[in-house]
Amino acid sequence: MTLHQAILSAHSIILPHVLRTPLEYSPWLSQKWKANVWLKMEQIQITGSFKLRGATHKMMTLSEEEKAQGIIAASTGNHGAAVAYIGQKLGVSCEIYLPETVSPAKVGLMELYGAHLHYVGDNAIQAELTARAEAQQQGKVFVSPYNDLDIVAGQGTMGKEIVEDLPEVDAIFVPVGGGGLVSGVAAYTQAIDRPIEIVGCQPAHSAVMYESIMAGKILDIPSLPTLSDGTAGGMELDSITFPLCQEGVDRWVLVSEEEIQQALYFLLEKHYLMVEGAAGLALAAFEKSAEEYVGKTIVLTLCGRKMGLSTLADLLAQG
Numbered sequence: 001m002t003l004h005q006a007i008l009s010a011h012s013i014i015l016p017h018v019l020r021t022p023l024e025y026s027p028w029l030s031q032k033w034k035a036n037v038w039l040k041m042e043q044i045q046i047t048g049s050f051k052l053r054g055a056t057h058k059m060m061t062l063s064e065e066e067k068a069q070g071i072i073a074a075s076t077g078n079h080g081a082a083v084a085y086i087g088q089k090l091g092v093s094c095e096i097y098l099p100e101t102v103s104p105a106k107v108g109l110m111e112l113y114g115a116h117l118h119y120v121g122d123n124a125i126q127a128e129l130t131a132r133a134e135a136q137q138q139g140k141v142f143v144s145p146y147n148d149l150d151i152v153a154g155q156g157t158m159g160k161e162i163v164e165d166l167p168e169v170d171a172i173f174v175p176v177g178g179g180g181l182v183s184g185v186a187a188y189t190q191a192i193d194r195p196i197e198i199v200g201c202q203p204a205h206s207a208v209m210y211e212s213i214m215a216g217k218i219l220d221i222p223s224l225p226t227l228s229d230g231t232a233g234g235m236e237l238d239s240i241t242f243p244l245c246q247e248g249v250d251r252w253v254l255v256s257e258e259e260i261q262q263a264l265y266f267l268l269e270k271h272y273l274m275v276e277g278a279a280g281l282a283l284a285a286f287e288k289s290a291e292e293y294v295g296k297t298i299v300l301t302l303c304g305r306k307m308g309l310s311t312l313a314d315l316l317a318q319g
Helices: 003-014 027-033 051-060 064-069 078-090 104-112 124-138 149-165 180-190 208-215 241-248 257-270 277-293 309-318
Strands: 023-025 036-040 071-074 094-098 116-119 141-143 171-175 197-203 251-255 297-301
Touching: 003 051, 003 149, 003 180, 027 036, 027 277, 036 149, 051 078, 051 141, 051 149, 071 078, 071 124, 078 094, 078 104, 094 124, 104 116, 124 141, 149 180, 171 180, 171 277, 180 197, 180 241, 197 208, 197 277, 208 241, 208 251, 251 257, 251 277, 257 277, 257 309, 277 297
Parallel strands: 036 297, 071 094, 071 141, 094 116, 171 197, 171 297, 197 251
Antiparallel strands: 023 036
8 A cells, every 4th residue: 555545544534533624715925925825724623733633543543452552652742632632532541751841731631631641851852762662661552753654644634635625736835843744745745646846844943854854864963942842853763754755845944933933923913823833834934935936826734723821922022
């Protein structure tokens, strides 16, 4: 089965459990940049981000024995909330390993859905490696946030929806952390009989995937603090998303913290949407390169909504 076929299968499996999120037209951006700009409203997804797609697909593939044993996951927040939600729905016990720097806005849902939380280190990769080792020791399934074809196929269902709802789309801007979402979207669009450009968007403060692609190998490099905490940090050294990104991402755009902040403020002011930093990446990246997309049909992925109140206060104070 090709990854494109796996995405088709995943969509039918997860649809009873997730929202088919809409596209919203942006008259503000369309008029400003003389393009047709649409927002993929994944921030209204159940649990607040696209992560529910991959988590649901992975959990639905588990055997009854694996479900009974419970699972272990690692997350910077959104994946953990998604795993905890679908775990509670399926009666599967979930242990989730988090970096100590996780946003408090993302912890509450995991606790609400009954997950057992463990805090490890100060970055995502430390949490992932610890969680994977614990899963192996306990004989449980490790549910990776990105390094798993079942996860990638689940995330790729978002690309399927975009193409079905907007067949004329020319480019899709996708936030990138570990690369699960952009890998899935790219895998789906590559099988379409017309070219669709996939633009990977990362914060300059944590551009591990971009720097790794440029180097031709996965790098272990530090990240600086960023508003886009959902995409921050590195990736496992054997991550399947690295070659998928090498093949499927057509261009990369890095954005500054100020550009992310401006994007978040714009979405709040013009669209009345409060979204998290990672969701601001796509808009910030588009505005940085918008002159190249005049007359094109563009989709900007709003990947999640969990902005903490302190971040919102700072944003309003500086807006």
